[in-house]
Amino acid sequence: MKFINFAIVKFSAFLVLGILTAHYLPSNSFFLSYLFIILAIVAGLWFWAKKQLVQQPYFGIAVYLCFFAIGYFTYQMQLPEFQPNHYSHFISENKADLVQLKINQSLKPDKFYLKYFATITAINNNPAAGKILLNISKKSIKQSFSPDEILLVYAPITEIQKPLNPHQFDYSKYMKSLGVYGQLRLSSSPILKTQKASKTLMGIAQNIRAHIITKFQNTNLKTDERAIIQALVLGEKKDIDKNLYNEYAAAGAVHILAVSGLHVGILYIILAFLFKPFVRWKYGVFFQATFIVILLWGFALLSGLSPSVTRAVTMFSFFAIAKLFDREINSINTLFLSFFTLLIINPLWLFQVGFQLSYLAVFFIVWLQPLFYKVGYSKYWIVRKTWGIVSVTICAQIGVLPLSLYYFHQFPGLFLLTNIVVLPFLTILMCGGILIVLLASFDSLPNWFADSYNFLIEGLNGFIHWIAVQDEFLFKEIHFSILKVLGTYLLIIAIALLLKKMNYHRLVISLLAISVLISIYIYDEFRYSGNQFLIFQKSKQTLIAYKNGKHLTVFKSDSISNTSETYPLKSYKIAVNTNSYSEKKIPGFFKYNNKNVLVLDSLGVFPNATNVNTILLISSPKINLNRLIDSLKPVQIIADGSNYYSYVKRWEKTCKLKKLPFRHTAKQGAFPIE
Numbered sequence: 044m045k046f047i048n049f050a051i052v053k054f055s056a057f058l059v060l061g062i063l064t065a066h067y068l069p070s071n072s073f074f075l076s077y078l079f080i081i082l083a084i085v086a087g088l089w090f091w092a093k094k095q096l097v098q099q100p101y102f103g104i105a106v107y108l109c110f111f112a113i114g115y116f117t118y119q120m121q122l123p124e125f126q127p128n129h130y131s132h133f134i135s136e137n138k139a140d141l142v143q144l145k146i147n148q149s150l151k152p153d154k155f156y157l158k159y160f161a162t163i164t165a166i167n168n169n170p171a172a173g174k175i176l177l178n179i180s181k182k183s184i185k186q187s188f189s190p191d192e193i194l195l196v197y198a199p200i201t202e203i204q205k206p207l208n209p210h211q212f213d214y215s216k217y218m219k220s221l222g223v224y225g226q227l228r229l230s231s232s233p234i235l236k237t238q239k240a241s242k243t244l245m246g247i248a249q250n251i252r253a254h255i256i257t258k259f260q261n262t263n264l265k266t267d268e269r270a271i272i273q274a275l276v277l278g279e280k281k282d283i284d285k286n287l288y289n290e291y292a293a294a295g296a297v298h299i300l301a302v303s304g305l306h307v308g309i310l311y312i313i314l315a316f317l318f319k320p321f322v323r324w325k326y327g328v329f330f331q332a333t334f335i336v337i338l339l340w341g342f343a344l345l346s347g348l349s350p351s352v353t354r355a356v357t358m359f360s361f362f363a364i365a366k367l368f369d370r371e372i373n374s375i376n377t378l379f380l381s382f383f384t385l386l387i388i389n390p391l392w393l394f395q396v397g398f399q400l401s402y403l404a405v406f407f408i409v410w411l412q413p414l415f416y417k418v419g420y421s422k423y424w425i426v427r428k429t430w431g432i433v434s435v436t437i438c439a440q441i442g443v444l445p446l447s448l449y450y451f452h453q454f455p456g457l458f459l460l461t462n463i464v465v466l467p468f469l470t471i472l473m474c475g476g477i478l479i480v481l482l483a484s485f486d487s488l489p490n491w492f493a494d495s496y497n498f499l500i501e502g503l504n505g506f507i508h509w510i511a512v513q514d515e516f517l518f519k520e521i522h523f524s525i526l527k528v529l530g531t532y533l534l535i536i537a538i539a540l541l542l543k544k545m546n547y548h549r550l551v552i553s554l555l556a557i558s559v560l561i562s563i564y565i566y567d568e569f570r571y572s573g574n575q576f577l578i579f580q581k582s583k584q585t586l587i588a589y590k591n592g593k594h595l596t597v598f599k600s601d602s603i604s605n606t607s608e609t610y611p612l613k614s615y616k617i618a619v620n621t622n623s624y625s626e627k628k629i630p631g632f633f634k635y636n637n638k639n640v641l642v643l644d645s646l647g648v649f650p651n652a653t654n655v656n657t658i659l660l661i662s663s664p665k666i667n668l669n670r671l672i673d674s675l676k677p678v679q680i681i682a683d684g685s686n687y688y689s690y691v692k693r694w695e696k697t698c699k700l701k702k703l704p705f706r707h708t709a710k711q712g713a714f715p716i717e
Contacts, residue, residue, distance in 0.1 A: 051376060055383045057107045061114020062390045069122075070115075118390040123173065123224050130173045131224060133166040134200045141167050142200065142227065144175065145240055146192045148249060148347070151281035156180055157187060160223065164193070174223045176203060180230040188237070189253070191246035195236035200225045207580040207712040208611035210618035220394040248344035252277050258483045263493035268500040271300070275469075276476040278302040278346030287504065293517050294510035295455030296465050301397065302346040304355035304405055305466075307339065309473045311359045314338055332363040339363075354401050357381040374409040378402070396450055400443045407442025408435055411539055429463070436462040445531040448523035452617050456516035461507070468503060475499070520613075522620040524567055530560040571620040576635045576716040578659065578683055579611055580708035585629060585661040585685045586612070595621040598629045600644075600661060600685060611713075629661070635716055641675070649675070657716060660694065663687045668697045679704040681714055 123129040134140055143165040150158040156178040163171050179188075188194070203215040203226050218224070256279060259269050267287060273279040280288075280300060291297045298305065314335045321327035321334075343356040358381040365377070382402055385392055392398045415434035421427050436459055448454060455461070475496055482488040511517075537556035541549040572592055579586040585600035595616055616624065633640035638656040643649055647664035655675040660666075660682045668680075680698050682691050682705070691707050698705035706714050 051379045051383060053107065054110045055379050055386075057110040058114040058383060058386055059393065061111040061116075062118045062386065062393055063114075064111075065115040065118035065390075066394070070119075113387070114390065117387060121222060121389070121391055126172065128170060128172040129224075130163045130166055130171040130175070130200065133169055133171050134225075137199065139197050139199045141195070141197050143193065143195050144177065144227075146177070146188050146190050146194070147174070147245065148190060149187065149253075152181070155182075156228075157184075159188065160221075161194075161227075173225075174221070175200065176218060176223050176226040178226060178228045179234075180228075183230055184234065189246075190249040191240045191242055193238050193240045194234050196227065196229060196234050198227050198229055200227055202226075205712075207708065208615065209577070209713055210615050211611055212614070220391050222389075222391055244344060245348070248341075249347070252279060252345055252347075255480055255484055256282075258486065261486075262483055262488050263490045263497065264479075265497050265501075267504060268497045271500050271504070272472075272476045272479060272496070274300045275302070275306065275472060276346075276480050278349060278352065290504075290507050290511035292451075293453075293455060294461045294507045295458030296461045296507055296510075299465060299469055302349065302352050303397075304352075304358070304401060305469070306473060307342070307352060307355035307359060309470055310342060310477075311335065311339065311362075313474065313477075335363050336360045349397060354381055354385060354398065354405075357385060358405075375406070378405055378409060396446075399446060403442040403446060404439040405442075408438045411438040411441065414539075414543060432463055432466050433459065436466070441535060445523070445528045445535075448521050449525060449528045452519065452521045452523065454518045454521060455510075456518060457510050457513060461510055464506060465503070468499075472499065472503070520617050522567075522571075522617050524563075526563045527560075527567065530556075530563040534560050567620065575619070576633070576640075578681060578708060578714045578716070579615075580684045580713050581611065582684045582709070585683050587629060587633075587659075588612070588615070589635070590619055590621065593621050594623045594625070595619075597624070597626050599626060600629055633716075638716065640716060641677070643671075657681060659683065660690075661685050663690050668694050669701075672697070672701055672703060677703070679706065681706045682708070684709045 119125050123131045130142075142163060144161040144163045146159050146161050148160040150160065152158055157180075159177040159179070161175050161177045163173050163175055165171055177194075203218050203223070205215050206213050255277065256273060259273070262269075264272065266282075267284060270280075270282040270284065270287075274283060278301075283300065288297070288300065291300055315331075318331045318334055321331040324330075339356045339359055343352045346352050358377055361377045361380055385398075412434050415438060416431060419430040419434060421430065440458055444454070479488060479492065479496060482492070534553075534556040537549070537553040541553045573590075574592070575588075575590040577588045577590070579588065585598075587598040589596045589598070595612075597612060629642055629644075631642050631644075633642070639654055640657045640659060641649060641655050642659045642661060643664045643666060645662040645664055647666040649666075649671065653675075655677045656679070658671070658675065658677045658680050660680065663686045672680075680694065680703060682694060688709075691709075695705050695707065708714055
């Protein structure tokens with residue numbers, strides 16, 4: 044292995060530590076002043092260290108603190124409170140504002156809204172900045188908007204709602220990782236004015252992509268096949284059928300639908316082959332590297348500059364530049380250099396799942412694949428190539444498995460078979476897809492070529508479907524906490540180091556890692572062994588869950604079967620580590636932790652009970668709440684999502700007059716009975 048420059052690895056580690064500290068332990072003060080102080084100390088120590096014969100550790104410590112401070116500072120710069128022009132400082136609470144914004148990117152629409160990312164340029168005629176999520180009702184407007192269009196609207200800017208049930212996907216948190224801290228909903232509010240703005244590179248790239256997709260619709264490409272090629276070559280996934288996408292996920296091949304390092308690597312090989320004749324000319328290497336880098340970044344722009352693509356293109360750009368200067372290339376150095384560079388540019392990428400999985404997969408391929416390849420080396424060419432694909436797949440899967448289990452809670456058992464078939468197939472599809480994009484753009488795509496591509500994609504989709512329906516090989520609903528993720532990575536690294544070089548110290552470290560992971564599993568079993576009584580929020584339905592150890596009992600108002608596989612119970616079951624489940628009809632009376640819970644449904648009949656702690660109102664009961672409170676003297680009132688809003692408002696007003704705590708799950712989220 045070529046020399047690894049551990050300095051860039053250490054600098055990256057302290058940069059990440061600074062970003063994480065700023066994220067989890069934020070400071071109200073701006074860190075820039077501290078950064079300047081540390082830089083001054085580093086400069087002073089550097090001049091002092093130059094004159095010393097025996098070097099002291101102070102300079103090194105100061106340098107690491109400097110990179111820690113840079114990480115902290117760059118993260119702070121992304122936060123609205125440290126951006127004087129951010130729109131959050133100008134908006135009026137619960138009031139509409141005159142907002143001027145510029146469309147950045149169109150997103151996948153839902154049933155009711157067209158969705159866009161936009162940048163705010165002014166609020167109430169005051170200059171402003173910041174990204175926002177724009178939702179435009181399909182009923183209010185029929186037209187769609189293109190990147191770089193400017194809109195003038197009069198509407199309130201609101202926060203993106205947090206999940207109302209525990210352990211659900213937090214869309215607001217995901218949006219914040221993209222730098223989006225608010226949203227506009229335009230349903231009845233008119234768009235006052237639209238105009239074209241000056242063109243940007245991103246806008247031009249997206250308009251070109253939209254133009255190519257429009258051209259595709261006039262070809263012989265079928266709907267599913269067209270969606271696959273859009274994902275493979277253009278990074279456009281919003282037209283992929285949901286069932287087809289789920290099949291790719293179940294087969295362990297979803298990574299080929301998201302343009303990533305794999306696709307960029309194939310493109311790099313294609314471009315290096317095409318521009319190989321340049322090296323024969325004087326300065327040909329320079330032109331070769333320049334054209335490859337420009338085309339790679341052009342591809343990244345066209346595919347939307349996703350974190351995985353940006354990471355891969357940055358890394359391959361460093362490869363091309365190093366080759367230009369005839370420098371030895373070490374993959375780990377290049378990987379960490381691209382990692383360091385991208386986090387300096389945008390530290391929020393660290394919290395995106397795609398970014399994390401992408402770097403982990405490449406790191407473990409680079410680090411472990413030589414070891415695996417050596418084990419299965421053969422003198423036969425076909426065996427070597429097959430084992431090369433297998434070893435790369437295994438190393439990538441080892442790298443992403445703990446984090447994948449944490450985020451997605453499933454493991455495709457046939458991932459190895461899938462990748463052995465799909466990876467060679469992908470190279471053919473990428474080459475053909477690029478050619479189809481070029482031909483379709485100029486209305487020159489022959490029907491026979493489109494039909495041939497249809498046939499190839501149909502074959503791939505058929506294979507993926509066959510893998511996906513092998514349910515016995517898809518392990519789902521796996522509970523995996525963040526502690527298990529850390530413990531598993533510790534064990535993987537310890538065993539990998541032991542296999543690379545066996546000695547006593549590494550054996551001890553491996554045994555300690557096994558002990559740590561076992562302790563984490565025991566701790567998790569203990570942590571989730573308690574009881575919980577929870578009233579969920581679900582529109583037009585009542586869901587009450589009682590968790591007793593590892594058994595979950597759900598009380599519900601309807602007769603729909605298999606509620607455990609639907610929102611919001613599925614993710615809750617996995618998160619609290621239950622292994623058995625049952626359903627019952629909602630009784631009129633509960634007792635939990637010596638507290639009595641009375642349930643009133645649409646009939647509104649209540650007993651002459653005493654010591655009622657909580658009253659749960661469901662299905663809009665027609666009751667006199669004043670009389671009910673005076674009669675039963677409850678401690679609190681809860682209304683779930685099955686009630687009419689007009690009823691809830693009346694109950695809330697009554698409880699306010701009675702100075703009695705009132706909770707509406709549709710506004711405040713699921714409520715646990717303590």
